[in-house]
Amino acid sequence: MELIYPAGIIILGCVALLLFLQWKNLSRPPCIRGWIPWFGAGFEIGKAPLEFIEKARIKYGPIFTVFAVGKRMTFVTEEEGINVFLKSKEVNFKLAVQSPIYHTASIPNNVFFTMHEKLHTMMKGKLGTSNVYRLTGQLTEELHEQLENLGLHGTMDLSNLVRHLLYPVTVNVLFKKGLFPTNAKKISEFRQHFQVYDEGFEHGSQMPECLLRNWSKSKTWLLALLEKNMPDIKACKSAKDHSMTVVQAMMNIIEMEKNEQNQPNYGLLLLWAALSNAVPVTFWTIAFVLSHPNIYRTIMEDISSVFGAAGKDKIKVSEDDLKKLLLIKWCVLESIRLRAPGIIARKVVKPVKILLQDQTSFGCVTSLKHACAKNCLSHQDHVLEAPLNYTVPSGDLLVLSPFWLHRNAKHFPEPESFKPERWEKADLEKHAFLDYFMAFGRGRYQCPGRWFALLEIQICVILIFYYYDCSLLDPLPKHSPLHLVGVQQPEGQCRIEFKRRK
Numbered sequence: 001m002e003l004i005y006p007a008g009i010i011i012l013g014c015v016a017l018l019l020f021l022q023w024k025n026l027s028r029p030p031c032i033r034g035w036i037p038w039f040g041a042g043f044e045i046g047k048a049p050l051e052f053i054e055k056a057r058i059k060y061g062p063i064f065t066v067f068a069v070g071k072r073m074t075f076v077t078e079e080e081g082i083n084v085f086l087k088s089k090e091v092n093f094k095l096a097v098q099s100p101i102y103h104t105a106s107i108p109n110n111v112f113f114t115m116h117e118k119l120h121t122m123m124k125g126k127l128g129t130s131n132v133y134r135l136t137g138q139l140t141e142e143l144h145e146q147l148e149n150l151g152l153h154g155t156m157d158l159s160n161l162v163r164h165l166l167y168p169v170t171v172n173v174l175f176k177k178g179l180f181p182t183n184a185k186k187i188s189e190f191r192q193h194f195q196v197y198d199e200g201f202e203h204g205s206q207m208p209e210c211l212l213r214n215w216s217k218s219k220t221w222l223l224a225l226l227e228k229n230m231p232d233i234k235a236c237k238s239a240k241d242h243s244m245t246v247v248q249a250m251m252n253i254i255e256m257e258k259n260e261q262n263q264p265n266y267g268l269l270l271l272w273a274a275l276s277n278a279v280p281v282t283f284w285t286i287a288f289v290l291s292h293p294n295i296y297r298t299i300m301e302d303i304s305s306v307f308g309a310a311g312k313d314k315i316k317v318s319e320d321d322l323k324k325l326l327l328i329k330w331c332v333l334e335s336i337r338l339r340a341p342g343i344i345a346r347k348v349v350k351p352v353k354i355l356l357q358d359q360t361s362f363g364c365v366t367s368l369k370h371a372c373a374k375n376c377l378s379h380q381d382h383v384l385e386a387p388l389n390y391t392v393p394s395g396d397l398l399v400l401s402p403f404w405l406h407r408n409a410k411h412f413p414e415p416e417s418f419k420p421e422r423w424e425k426a427d428l429e430k431h432a433f434l435d436y437f438m439a440f441g442r443g444r445y446q447c448p449g450r451w452f453a454l455l456e457i458q459i460c461v462i463l464i465f466y467y468y469d470c471s472l473l474d475p476l477p478k479h480s481p482l483h484l485v486g487v488q489q490p491e492g493q494c495r496i497e498f499k500r501r502k
């Protein structure tokens with residue numbers, strides 16, 4: 001009898017503990033964890049990450065957790081979760097990006113945390129809407145220089161054509177005029193190393209460098225190049241008004257904080273941020289326009305009405321001209337919408353509750369309907385039977401996919417179609433995008449380079465179409481399914497033929 005009594009208490013205690021753990025787990029979003037310890041769903045997600053996310057949403061509902069390579073990522077896909085992502089004080093941008101930044105640019109955590117606010121504020125100011133248009137003249141000049149090298153007639157892979165133009169233009173405008181090499185061998189070396197670094201960035205942000213030999217070599221090469229050129233970058237201020245480029249201002253701040261040894265690392269980070277998205281977006285804009293002959297025709301009419309007969313003169317593009325060429329801006333934004341980054345992330349620092357109201361629908365809004373657990377055959381929505389009240393634990397990464405959000409027909413009707421006219425509803429005069437457009441992130445830490453990117457891409461597209469009669473020699477490629485970080489890359493090549501207009 002004396003033995004049975006304490007044993008009963010222990011059993012009751014265990015049951016209570018089990019019930020508590022089960023209750024705790026019930027309030028957590030469903031979790032996909034695979035069967036390999038630590039690696040979790042790493043293999044499944046690695047094969048085609050974008051598709052994996054959408055299939056999981058259809059199967060598990062609007063909030064779900066994926067456990068992979070030792071990390072828990074909780075995806076939010078509907079308003080309630082998105083609001084928490086954008087507004088909650090319990091989710092943190094810096095804690096989410098600090099580890100990828102350490103892996104890709106070797107910036108120590110303490111340096112990153114001291115420098116981040118100051119550098120972000122400086123960039124927001126220098127590249128914000130009231131200052132960025134000062135760069136219009138220089139961007140046009142630099143693009144002219146690169147276009148002159150193209151000759152009268154040619155055929156090229158469109159991605160390579162865009163790289164040929166934007167690598168030197170971006171480096172010379174953001175870092176220092178004349179910094180980009182002009183010698184063919186050095187250009188080819190730079191392009192090769194930057195491409196390896198860019199293509200491996202996603203893996204590099206998560207895996208130990210020793211497992212990525214080629215990527216590590218290219219990273220070291222780029223860091224050495226930036227280190228060698230640092231005195232030159234810092235010395236040269238604009239002869240005209242002693243103004244500093246963004247990178248010069250950045251290096252000044254880093255020096256004031258006595259972190260000079262990390263200047264090349266920040267140079268590398270900015271180089272990647274400035275090129276990795278702008279190059280594919282320019283590719284997609286040109287490719288989408290050329291595969292929509294009506295849009296191409298209207299754009300050419302607009303260009304002629306602003307600058308006169310296309311191809312005749314060396315033109316200067318002004319802020320006023322850009323306002324008149326609204327369709328080109330819409331095409332750039334529509335291309336960004338369709339090829340938006342796979343994910344953006346925040347770290348949960350205190351558990352956050354997400355309440356999904358009943359009757360919230362989640363459905364097969366995409367071409368992945370075959371993945372639906374309820375075997376639905378149409379694009380009808382499913383309806384949740386009861387309200388869902390989830391708690392996302394601290395330590396999780398809260399993840400939002402701009403790519404899939406932009407494919408939700410509730411927010412973007414006919415989401416898969418290239419429809420630049422949908423941007424008519426955006427108040428671009430007031431620098432506002434469409435609701436639920438998240439390609440640049442949103443909130444306090446959205447992309448500080450977004451106005452520069454839009455300006456550079458618009459001018460690039462205007463000048464290419466003004467000087468050259470263009471056509472695609474290959475069908476519009478699909479986007480690669482492999483990218484979660486940054487905008488989507490084309491799969492395979494797509495050649496363009498260009499003839500100088502007379």
Ligand code: HEM
Pocket residue numbers: 120123127174270273274275277278281336341344345438439440441442445446447448449450452453487
């Ligand atoms: C179409 C082109 C671009 C796209 C789609 C894009 C997108 C993004 C996104 C999604 C983020 C993260 C925002 C978040 O998590 O909320 C970001 C951050 C950032 N972007 Fe961009 N970006 C583009 C071009 C540029 C350019 C041209 C520059 C530089 C001139 C730039 C500099 C940065 C920097 C420095 C950050 C990090 C901000 C921070 O740490 O506070 N981006 N960008």
